[in-house]
Amino acid sequence: MGKRNYQFHRSELFRRLGWLVVPVLFWQLDTLGNLSIASIQESNNSTCQDCCDYWCTTMNCVKEAAQLWQLMNHSADPCVNFDEFACGKFYKEADIPDERGYAESWDISNEKIRKILEEILSEEIKPKDRHHQRMRKLFMKSCMDIEQRERIGLQPFLETKFAEEWPTLKGRAWKETKNFSLEEMVLLYSRFNPFFNIHVVEDHENLPHKAIDITPLETGFLDSFQYQRGRHSNLVMAYETKLREMAVELGADPVTAAQDAAAFVDWQAQFFKGKNFFLIDIMEFNLSSLYSNSNLSRLGVPQAISALFGSVNITLGDNVQIIVYDRRVFNKIKVAIEKMTEREIRNVFGFTYAATRVFVTKRMQEISDKLEEVQTGNSFKKPLIRRCVEAVSNHFSLSLSKEYVNSAISNTAKNALAEMYERTKEIFREILNNTSWMARSSKQAALDKLESIALINVLPEEGFDDDSLDMVYKNFVMSGENYYENIETSIREAEMKNLRSLKDPSEDATWARKTFQANAYFRRTGNEICKYFNEYHAYEISVSCMRAALFEDAQLCRVLCMFRVDSQIPDPWVGRMRSLYSRIRTETRRIYNAASGRRSCSGRSEELLLKAYRISLPQRKPVETIHDLPRREVDLGDEEIVQHYHPVPLEDYVPVIGGENCLFRAVSMEAFRYDS
Template identity: 20%
Template sequence: MAVFHKEEYREMCQNEDCIKTAARVMEAMNRSIDPCVDFYKFACGGWIAKHPIPQSQTSWDQLSLLREELLKNLRILLEEPEKEDDLKPVKLAKALYRTCMDTATVEALGLEPIFDVLKKVGLPRDPPLDDDIPPVNLARITGVAQRLLGLNILLNFYVSEDVRDTTRNRMMMEQVSPGFSERYLLDPQRFQSELGEYKKYITAMVQLAGAGAKSSDFADELLDFSTKLAQIMSTPEQRRSVNHLFHDVTINELQQLTDLHVQQWNWTDYIEAVFDNTNVTIDPSTDRVIIMDLHYLQKLPQLLAVTHPATVARYMWWSVYSTVAPLTLQKFRDLGFQFSQKVFGLKEKTPRWKGCTGNVNSNFGMALSYIYVQRHFNEHAREKALEMLLDVRAAFNEMVSELDWMDVGTRARAHRKLHAMRPFVGFPDWITDPKKLDKYYEGAEVVEGRLFETFLRLTNVGAKKSLNSLREKPDKDRWISTGTTVNAFYSAILNSVTFPAGILHPPFYGNGLESINYGAMGAIMGHELTHGFDDQGRRYDENGNLRQWWSDKTLEHYHEKVECIIKQYSNYHLPELGINFTVNGINTQGENIADNGGIREAYRAYQRLKARIPNQQALPGLAEYSRDQLFFLGFAQVWCGNYTNGALKSKLIEGVHAPNHFRVIGTLSNNRDFARAWKCRTGSPMNPPHKCILW
């Protein structure tokens, strides 16, 4: 006979979802660990022991497992024989998959596709080894690479909503990472082995292109120039700062700003190359561009002026060559694999079907969503998920009303922003309308047997669509993701939260028991809602406009509380990586604010649900745990995961998320409801007397 926890349960849940969830929860736990000492190890110890990292991955967690499941399901759909009544975009998706899997044809074409693209961009087919090279129009070549390949060399360019007035689109420009992470380039002592492997990779790649004995010098020169580019970039910490200003200027004004020290870059040439063969004609005297990193764009021409033209030519050539070569021959991909093996601990190559399925999903994600949701998602699940999201939002709204550090005016604007957030769940409705789906993929074509040519054509169609949007009104109801995505999103500019069908599966959702569902998916929903009020999102108003809507006094309180979170997470370190490998509390603050707020909102929403449905069922084998305890188990277990040291190091150096272990213990040790549910005494590791609480 089942022993129920304190009269909480009257019966056992025996349906299939509950039985699967119970088995999964029990298997993941390590009950020999004290939950008040390290809840992550208690909740995930079993999972970590039983789920080693697959050979072809550098990390493995619940998101990876679900992504694996999604890819397998998409593969089945893509390998099904083409039906006469398949929609055109679905036929194109299947044709792209077939073309991608046809490696024999890809190999037979050899290096020709690479030579062809280098020529189109205006670069030599062979690596430029001579120091005496004819002068080139750098701005134009960079613009052509952006237009043809969507490749950002030296700077990042795109069209998006004007951050100060989201009813219109603007050109945007910002700095761009120089090939290898600037974090590694700027600290050569600490990352000696990673940089050594990167040099080996460049050397081997240019040897394949015929650079011979000069390959090693070529690599040294590239690394040196990449480092100089990294030195003029703003750091991620600086870019997060409220003092990092955007500049709204005409192209002619931008020219004046970058010509202050040296005339080295013609912005009109660059922009005209980018907008070549589109509906847009640019007027440099009136068309405006938002500059997100003016310091970088002013320093760039100065750096180019003092760099030998041959070095710049080599960097340009390498940027294009290293992007397109892996799309052709296996030997190029093998070199990339060897690099990942040494730096990130990868043991096996990714199977071709997986890469191809991902490629098709990137290019035809909405078409795949159309067939995926028919087979793997139902309307009831969508309605229930939306109900949960609105529950969590209502809980957040209540919490904002109770904040003692927020003044009346700021509070009213916070409520307004929360109410205005657009909730998107499952998939966009329009994908079920064949006419609209056809229109979305207008102009897209697949040249069967010609993978590289297809890639260029699809890139061209996508780029053209994006560039043409400069003169169009932004669509506020657009999805920033496809339904076939295992993730969740907040968009500050759209003020929207998105939860695609891909993530609405166990262990995140559909667990048969609301305690687990609210702890897992509810906390993720709260996380995304809270992003609207993190250190970045809080700067945007309910319409997605960059605007200061906080009173000075409230902002002062806000910053004090954020500082507490920054310090807390900065104290987490990973001794297995060596000395000085700690979480970057500044760069992870947005995600940590979202994690901490998200779980509190979900818990409040769950308490409201419990009041509506008093006696919920118990999970088989877990009746000793209360519903609130299961809620926190549900939260922790979606973050169970394993990482190679290389992947962990990369996450720590470049990532905006803290490692999963710290996401769980950092969030729960700040949570009084957790301490109460699990009866952790004050002063125990999971219940410190001082807590960082913002939302």
């Protein structure tokens, strides 16, 4: 691999930081891996503060300090440019991975995680394996058996009713029906609809009940913003080529496939034309009022809901809350469909459904890779084992997460994590209780939410045992010889599990939405403590927050969240925060002292250290309803900036970690292996 210019990419983690415990947990567990902290072995009588007064002397600390040395530009003055001092050599010499056009300081850790997962998934089935382990291993076996996949080929898809209903594959034999009904199409594809998605979520305004979310889907493989580049841009044309070649590989006449693929992309380009396409717009219905909405009813939305839940023996009443997002997009979909022919509508369903099922052969994978090459700018092809690890991680995330925890995280680390977690809650409880400038209702809601968050959100025990996982995967009956059928089974069972969950009671501690949408209220856009997925999606239960390198045999010191002291912060925060991050400054300096062999300049270096991760504290004002929340510009791509509600956690005042200084990102997670 050659040396190329380092390109910094903001991690999804920092877009998804939330309120209160969420920033602290993420910072401690994932971002802590970016802080240069190491501990030495303590005597029974020493304190964490005492250990921070010593230089880095233990084996692991010396090893990690040496790794840090390799990232630093020792000729740079840290008092002038701490970023260059800490990361200069990394910027200059970082290897760019073949599969993408940028490098990150996480790459070392990600590679080690990848190897752990590959080792786990390479194990043979053992007589003592539990059901979820056997099914996971059979899924992996069927994925890796490329010869068997080639023998089966695409015939399983071609034998389905979906292939029979696809005009592109039927060619001249396809005829229009006399009484075509969009509703019938929606019901036929009720488990896969290219126009909207149906999903059961927590209804935090009506606990312990749940709600049904209806969201519009962007039909196809490109998002709406990529169409802003123009209908005949390289990317859009590569997308059209993928559709055409996919259809031909499935047996379509080449001329027919070319015409239908072009027509499908033409329709999409027109549909997504214009800026500010997706805007947050939420409407609440029950089933009766949903049927009464002419636009949604014409699209078959209520009919699809009734059919889906009927398939799992659930009859919906008007007591179930149905939330429709982006209603204006649904209106646009309805208008667009009214102008389409039956053939065009059926092809929308056919192309989008096939794309989720048929890329199981070598030729189909080659077709997919060509589009990815245009998107990414490189021709790297993922090895089969990596593709299969990703597939298993998607379909057996809980089972694989358990194996990862057992393989990579010690009991010592879990105990240390629990202690750190409780200290964090204690400090935030004190901060909230001592805060006088918060609205009373918001403070109480924040305290209630803080108390409801349990350690299970960080390292699940309940529901994470073998018996529970066997129940989760009870109907996931896998075969070691048929990868296509395994995917079908997994998708179907996951969908049915979600539908059945409508009747399961919610729990106060269950947060179903992204952390960046969280605020102090029990809104359905609530919290999700850590559901940050890397490319393997193996961390559904928060394992991503606990990278093995950080917690191997950990004997954690008292490390708490670092806050930037700001004159605007109310007095109760100032003293507490100073005492918290003074410890951080001391511990952070120590490993850099060992790595650089020098003492940093005192006050100035501390200021620069804090710049690396500073806290964004917007101007505060009381916020009692969602309508009081600020409307923020959110960059969703080079071609598009849209306006939508972006709630700031806890009425605009709880800090959210930000900042992009490479000081902490350039440091591998391996730099924080604590000695026991």
